[in-house]
Amino acid sequence: MTRQDTSANETTWQLMSWERLERLVPLLILVAVVAGIMLLASQFGIVQQRRVTLGFISLISVVGLYVFMGNSGVLNFSSVGFMAIGAYVSALLTMRPQVKATFLRDLPDWLAAAQFDPITGALAGGAAAALVALVVGLPIMRLSGIGAGIATLSILIIFYIVLGNWTGVTGGQRSLMGLPTYVTIWNAGLAAIGAIVLAFVYQESRSCLALRASREDEVAARSAGVRVVRERLTAFVLGAFICGIAGVFYGHFLGTLRVENFYLDPTFLYITMLVVGGMRSLTGAVVGVIVISTLAELLRLLEIGGRLPALDVTLKAPAGLGDVVLAALMLGIILFRPQGITGGREITLRGMRG
């Protein structure tokens, strides 16, 4: 090899490694944004901190939803069901045996007596959600479009009914109380960052490239050798794991679990967040959660009512305004900007990238 060749190769190599670094920019920006919100909110009172913590939990769940729905383009209504699995599994593993004896008299002995640390409980919750996703995902990953929508909605309904009637393990229709409330703005923020990192690493993988190719053109992807069902299942299981972790944080944030908390309301809220932000990019998932959470919070305050001292007027919005505005926003986005606020692109230093 001549000297000239060597230097040319080195330039190419440097170019490649710079491009690799550049690919990390969206991740760094998103992590910085979440970390910034976490630091800023920690300066405020406990009430504001709790609102932001709840926002972080939504963020984890929406990132989980994005991993499958965003990359595969397949509609998914079941993600909140996997939150429920994570929440209940972690609750059963981490509650104090005395509390379990009060609420859940029919637990098997080993489970009734056991109490694990929060991290074991959380990982077990995520793993249980992933395992269930593997089993239910196998038959439905062939579906797309309306079929997938109906199938995943059915799964959500099945989870809801089973958890609501499995009284011995979940407490059934009654609330399950006494979960250790260890969730703070710090660990929820770190978990949100963890979810973003996980989703980003997956997004850069060959497996996800194959999945996104199938979203664009299934025939072309298959002709390149993409095994569509397998790639979809991978994303479905990973997404369910992240949603399971979101459920764990939700349960240990409130300290109380009710099956109603894992049904249609949050399902549509999270889908709205993802669609409004732009479901084809991780940036879209994050932006959607921030925009919708902020807007929902403002509307909530407006519904409570308050006085603007500067203008000397009292504002009071009619009840239900918040839901109507969110629904209208969703409608507006679908009609006028179907790729969401971010247009399905990732954020970079120069703006949005294709």
Add this chain to the structure above:
Amino acid sequence: MSALLKVRDLRVRYGRITALYDVDLDVSAGEIVAIIGPNGAGKTSFLSAIAGVVPADGGTIEFRGEDILRLPMEESVRRGIALVPEGRHVLPGLTVMENLRLGATIRTDADAVRSDLERFLDAFPILRERRNEPAGRLSGGEQQMLVIARALMSRPAMLMLDEPSLGLGPRIVEQVYDMIMDARKQGVTILVVEQNARRALAVADRTHVLNGGIIRLSGTADTLAGDPQFEAAYFGLRTAKDGVVP
């Protein structure tokens, strides 16, 4: 010489409509074989059945001695058959680079994949220039180059192309065919389907005229050009030799 691809009595039906009637065809390693014929002759059905895009209704397809009749398309590419479907199926929302990388889905030799990538980017400076742009923004000709490059990224033994010149200007068609000839030089066997009969005849070692789901005529460019039956076979005129032309 044993055939790389051996098709016997291949029949394809869509409901009541039969697209192919018992077609026999062999392709030997290293050859360029062309199938020409008018619109609706069954050309696309033929390639689709080999690639596993549509199920065959009967017959046998052997590739390297293995029966691949029922193999779905994502598996047939693993056996060394790459299809460039009609209509330039780039993945519009993915970048040029991602499109190329996708072509290497079935490969595990990362270093060789990288050098193949570099080779295509060197050969097509426009692709290098626009490597981080969505493929949907390329021109029609550039998209066709990209799709062929993507297919070649799987390092196929046989490349099948469905109407690669369709809707392209003459200069672009030349570039596309240069690319095909180049692949052949690298040892890739080519099976190409064309309406552009002149273009296909010019490059093919052997050409088959398909019309109405039946192979009407076969031969080299020279023999076909001189064959009085050629036009009749291509345009589906009634001839004395073959009374069943639809």
